[in-house]
Amino acid sequence: ILARITMRLSILSFAACAACMTHAWQPTATVQSSAFVQARGGVADNAAAPSSSTALRMGIGSGARRIRDSIFSKERSREDLKIGIAGFYDRSSKLWEEVWGEHMHHGYYIPEDRTDHVQAQIDLIDEVLKWSGVEDATSVVDVGCGIGGSSRHIASKFNCKAQGITLSPYQANRGNELAKEQGLAGQTSFQVADALDMPFEDNSFDLVWSLESGEHMPDKTQFINELFRVAAPGGRIIIVTWCHRDLEADETELTKKEKRLLAKINRAYYLPRWCSVKDYVDILEEKGMQDIRREDWSYIIAPFWKAVIKSSLNFKSVFGLVKSGFSTQRGAYAMFLMLRGFNKGLIKFGLITC
Structure with a gap:
């Protein structure tokens, strides 16, 4: 209530x-x-x-x-999603950076009462790499890079090259600006590109990194195909993404109430239909992927949405929302829907690697 x-x-x-x-x-x-x-x-x-x-x-x-x-509007077409995603992040990324910094993803909350949210976001990157068994990399692609926070952190951590792609021109430009400011322009670069049709040669990267971008992909099979295509032999693919819960053995689909909640979130964040972590694993197995691992970190990131909601209620954030426009305001409303989904066990923070 x-x-x-x-x-x-x-x-x-x-x-x-x-x-x-x-x-x-x-x-x-x-x-x-x-x-x-x-x-x-x-x-x-x-x-x-x-x-x-x-x-x-x-x-x-x-x-x-x-x-x-x-x-409450209807589901968008694939082209509408592509245009909408670019526009949404063009308009909202500046405000996010002003309030939360360069990392546009969840944080790692162990212990759960930690209050340094920026460090929690950095720790999430490091803990995901550790969980995946990645101790080194030479060439990295960041699929859905935001303004490049993960790319720059990984490039600095491993002293490697990293390339990021995003649908948002603002994010790509800002990512390159920050790389120059941080002395990483020689190691990182960012461009506008479609994750379902990446502008890279086959077998290009020994680390294929997708942190909270898979939920935007309207064709999960094509998404996996592209990650597999650009991964070098022996390389590592890491997908961290929002998913819905796995279906029970006697279920064929989510409940109507669950689907209605996800549909509302889809409208705000320009998302297609959701899938489960099991759905991702099934696709990877069909591709013949090896060493597939999965885990649910929903409990680890649980405090994040409450922290974001709290940060959105100060004057600076509200004023920024007004200036950012309607789609950003709608995204702010959907934060409460995301929190509800996590609390009900419907939304999961899934990790998959192979």
């Missing part, structure tokens, strides 16, 4: 800020907007303008409705 109340208050606060700022930037004229005229059934242009309180209520209501309606 408390989570629902907090979620509704947060939505209203985002919408209220947007309404307040929009109203503050409007000239104090008596001429009404066409939308207001139509809502009143065609009031004359010289009719009295709505009061400030009325305008604010209208702004809050329309803002909240827009978020709600968009989340």
